[in-house]
Amino acid sequence: MKKKIIIGVTICAVLSMGIIPASYVYATGNNWSNVIYPEVYIEDINVGGKQFGEAEELIQKKYGESLLNKKIQIEVNDNIYTLDYSKIEARYNIGEVVNKALSYGKQGNMIQKYKLIKGEEKKEFKLNFEYNSTPIDELIDRIEQQANKDPQNAKIFITKGDIKITPEIDGVKLQRNKLKGAILENINGELSKEGTKIKASLEIIKPEINKEKLASINSPISSFSTSFFTSSANRINNIDLATKAINGTVLMPGESFSFNEAVGERTRVRGYKEAGVIIGDRIESGLGGGICQVSSTLYNTMLNANIKADERRNHSLPLAYIGKGLDATVDWGNIDLKFTNTLNTPIYIEGYIENKNVYFNIYSSKTLTKRTYEMVTDISTIQPTIKYIDDATRLEGEKIVTKSATSGYKVKVYRKTFEGGKLINTELISNDYYTPVNGEVIRGIKKPL
Structure with missing residues (x-):
């Protein structure tokens, strides 16, 4: 009021x-x-x-x-990307x-x-x-997908001594945050400026493995082979698949190898078939049977290259294709063969089968061949027991073996190192135990008439 x-x-x-x-x-x-x-x-x-x-x-x-009508042009190598103000709803x-x-x-x-x-x-x-920043992020996503390139390591291929190395290729990575910052800095409502050009920053990513590093792989430093002359077709198939999976493996100094990771799960889909496997004190049919010959052959190649196993287990029974204490059993998800490249140079693992033999060669620097290695075993035999079961329905002196007895063993494996023909070192590699298999015999006790 x-x-x-x-x-x-x-x-x-x-x-x-x-x-x-x-x-x-x-x-x-x-x-x-x-x-x-x-x-x-x-x-x-x-x-x-x-x-x-x-x-x-x-x-x-x-x-x-x-x-x-305004726009921002973004230069990425030889490509030009355009951000129209209409796309960002500039207003x-x-x-x-x-x-x-x-x-x-x-x-x-x-x-x-x-x-x-x-x-x-x-x-x-x-x-x-004002403007909508979402299309900016979408454009940067598209630029990133097209501009980014993963680095490619140099690669080495060896086929029976023929060494070929392809050079590495640098990778490229868009510096996303820098590009976005430059775009946001240049977006404005000044009508006197029709457009802006931005050169995107790219980071060069060097591969971990270059040709120079692989060039030190120039000679075989160890070899080992085993025969599967009497093996079935299924067992040979499994040996071939596992060997091919390992062939071409490169380990840089300090890198580790896992047999199970390299070979993968043994399944029918991946081509593995039923063959004999050792389970306890007997041989049964199992998927992937025979690949333990591959792991055992590789294990000995590794020993001859002066590398120790990080994880390795012997079978429960001795094997015909390899000496006692020199085998290496594997089982997917349970037992593995693992080792680390403890050498100062990278190694290349070559594996192949020929004339019903599986071969493994390890290549590295020729300077390592000045030393040679010999595996020596010290074996103690463990005698099995025999259980006799008396049978009154059979004549005295009649015997039927229902379970064959096999000896067990305690095996120590030593690696001897020689240089210039002289022994310079002896080291204990493993101390294995092979369980004896006790036998069973039915014997007759009936007196003759």
Whole structure:
């Protein structure tokens, strides 16, 4: 009530002076109620006297449409990627600002409105630049997929002594954060700049293994082979699959090898077949039978290269194809043959079968051949027991062997190192135990008539 009294007094005072008729003041304010007051600017455009739609169209034509024509070009090697402002929905808050301009002064009293309409005071409103950053990330994703290249290690191939090395290839990685930062830094609403060019930063990724490192693999340093002359077709098939899986393995100094990881699970889908396997004190048919000959042959090749096993176990029974204490059994998910390249140079494992023999060769630096190695075994025999079962229905002296007895063994394996023909070291490699198989015999006790 007090405010209305003050306004009324002010108006009466002005009118009593005969300066401006009240009706004129009121009519002037009323005439500008739906348009923007004079001397109101949005950026550099005078929108005074314009209705909302007129002002919006005027600002949109200069600032909205021109903005959508801008673009940023991104150079990645020989490729150019374009980020259009239309894709990022670049825009000014034109509607919001025009609404502010239209509302300017409309809340004042009659005299205040009149002064703004008739006055020469300039009022400016600024536009805010906005955009959607999601398309930027999507473009960078696409650039990254096309620009990024994994490094490729140098590769070595050896076939019966013929050594070939293909050089390494550098990898490329887009420096994503730097590119995004450069894009965001250059996105703006300046109409004087139609576009910007950015050169993406790329990081060169060097491969872990280069040709120079592999060049030190220049000579065989150990070899070993075993025969499977009497093996079945299924067993030969399994030996061939496992040998091929290992052939070509390269181990850098400090890298480890796992037979199970290299060969993989022995399944029918992967081509493995049923063949004889040792289970306890007997031989049964099992999927992948025969691959222990592969692991045992590789184990001896490894020993002759002056490498120790990290994990290795002997069979429960001695084997015909290899000496006692020199075998290495494997079983998927249970028993493995593992070793680490403890040499100062990389090694290459070559494996192949020929004339019903499985061969393994380890290649490395020729400097390692100045030493040679010999495996020596110390064997103690453990005699089995024989259980006799008397049979009164059979004649005295008649015997039937129901379970054959085989001796057990305690075996120590030593590796002797020679240099220049002289023994320079002897070390214990393994201490194995082969369980004796106790026999059973049925014997007759019936007296002859």
